[in-house]
Amino acid sequence: MSTPPADSAMTDEEYGALRASAALWCGTSVLITDVFGRVLVQHVDYLDTCLLPGGGVDKGESPAHAAGREVREELGVTLRVEHGLAVDWVSADSVDAPAAMRFPGEILHVFDGGTWDDDRIAAIRLPDHEIDSIEFVEPARLPDLLSPRDARRALSALRARINATGAVVLENGLPIAPSVLDRAGILRTDRPEHRFAFHPAAAPTGLPVRQSWGWLFDADGRVLVLLDPQSGAACLPGGTPEPVDQDDWVATLRREAYEEATARFGEPVLVGHVCDTDTDTACARVRYAAALTSVGPRRVDPATGVAHIRILATPEQALELFDWGRPAAEQLAAVHRARERLGIRRAARQPVTELPPIA
Structure with missing residues (x-):
């Protein structure tokens, strides 16, 4: 006093x-x-x-x-x-x-x-x-x-x-x-509910792949997460396969990661897939892990017209931005196994970091 x-x-x-x-x-x-x-x-x-x-x-x-x-x-x-x-x-x-x-x-x-x-x-x-x-x-x-x-x-x-x-x-x-999470207004809109069963293996033959997403690791063990500045929604880099990818899900991820975040990465490791049964026809959504090699200036994604905010967050922090339900714990364990195979250390819990804005 x-x-x-x-x-x-x-x-x-x-x-x-x-x-x-x-x-x-x-x-x-x-x-x-x-x-x-x-x-x-x-x-x-x-x-x-x-x-x-x-x-x-x-x-x-x-x-x-x-x-x-x-x-x-x-x-x-x-x-x-x-x-x-x-x-x-x-x-x-x-x-x-x-x-x-x-x-x-x-x-x-x-x-x-x-x-x-x-x-x-x-x-x-x-x-x-x-x-x-x-x-x-x-x-x-x-x-x-x-x-x-x-x-x-x-x-x-x-x-x-x-x-x-x-x-x-x-x-x-x-x-x-x-913080960047406040400025982006995360959690002000409903998180999409994707509580699909996770399988730490390749998608079975005959199950169509509708999405390829990546856990892209920085050297400190954090991953790249994209925030939509208009809605506050969060997602991992990746997206929907296109004919140019020729059914190569890694090619899909490379193309989408660059279009969305100007991100490039090294040789990926398969994490597994989730089986989406909410659509008319069941499909797989595959997950990879890889080491980031570069992230360029922020720019508008030509497919969506959105310039995502790019942050680095621990995998645990990233999951708090999604509604993946109980299967998320199994996917997280598989992500850390893939991280170890890539020789990347586990990140300490710390505040997220925003990557450079538009040049």
Whole structure:
């Protein structure tokens, strides 16, 4: 705590009153996801909008302790809260609070509640009042369910968790130093649901191949991921075979990676394929891994008219941007086996890096 300057004429009481006049409320919320990357929200009986688990910090209580207490009271689950995701300064004029409330503003701490498996979700026990129900929702649905400020805060915190930046500082839900994930607006639109079975082998003869994608590794073990600046959607480099490729799926990947990201790569290793049964005719979508050899200036993809934002992310971070379901874990294991065959080290978890923009 700061103290008054030595030459100040303020008494301790006056200084205390000055500090008290600038006091803010303090609150917490906890970001919890399931294995599909969906966010837990609570339907409450006292608001038209949903909330993340959390609440006010009691007098003399730390924000982390308050977060654990609120999860226990609201969900009936004991949670050890250890990691902060965001600290949000909520201004007095950003909340439509009644004048009688004399809302002075708030500092709200967002903590990481982790990814809950089926057993932990089954252990949830709601209280007799306040919480009507809970559900896990796609991140893009948060603006429809939460108040605007709460949705901004939740998405900012979720991006910080994916980005491994540590706790970020927000003002009214928005980061004061936006990352490339914030600028691209990732997770603001629904992630396509591609929860197809993964097979660590070549596509069987007779099963048509409709897509060839690549896990393209930088020397530090991170992979190239493309972000659509218009929708915030993420994808790996690759695309649909064309006649010019002559049924060579590596040729498809080389062509698409260059068109989309001006990326070139060395000799690839087959990771496997997923079997897509959502189409009228079942098809395969093949996956390769390879070492990047060069990435040129960002440019417009002639096929789509989009100039993708190119980032390097760990394979684990990349998967958090997709909705590939439980089979994603098996594909990730195969990706790391391919990485080892390529002689590339495993990447440490770190913030994503944006590659050079348009020259």
